[in-house]
């Protein structure tokens with residue numbers, strides 16, 4: 001169960017969040033928990049989760065190891081503060097910061113090289129769904145992005161299916177719609193990396209997941225977990241998602 005805080009929460013807000021969240025998540029052995037705060041709050045988050053099973057991730061990662069890339073943060077910088085995961089290719093990065101399948105692949109490889117577990121996002125826009133192109137979009141994102149990984153690299157990633165029309169809009173994909181998309185992605189994995197990889201890979205659903213819809217989503221065998229934006233900002237709300 002992953003939380004993406006987007007551009008919310010200072011270090012002080014982060015410490016406050018975990019004071020509330022830690023005890024509420026204390027009995028959550030059924031799942032892994034990762035919270036992805038903004039870069040400037042990573043260190044506060046790592047401090048706050050010390051000694052717990054909660055892990056901390058970045059929301060993005062540079063594709064280069066170092067260099068003249070103003071505003072970027074490298075994998076080594078992220079691991080140096082104690083984070084273990086990195087979201088790659090979030091739809092807000094694709095939409096507002098020109099992220100492409102090619103850069104998603106490069107960032108995913110950089111995360112793996114740094115020893116971070118990448119959470120790689122794919123998902124169609126509303127007009128793509130409405131024009132009947134969901135499957136084609138997911139296949140293209142997989143082929144141009146994820147499929148560039150070696151088998152060994154692929155075994156270390158988590159995929160997040162995040163339909164763009166469901167992110168931050170309050171419109172959740174029905175469990176059936178989400179499961180259908182997960183099947184499309186898993187079929188791609190099977191074709192490229194084989195049955196064992198397809199069975200093993202974890203595919204999260206993301207898009208307006210809330211305490212009151214998480215149970216129905218998680219009842220779909222295809223859905224292995226959730227990537228939660230807005231609802232992960234509230235400690236009580238996110239705890240009830242984690243403890244669905």
Ligand code: PEP
Nearest residue numbers: 167168206207208229230
């Ligand atoms: C997200 O940011 O990945 C996300 C799914 O956002 P929300 O849950 O707010 O739709």
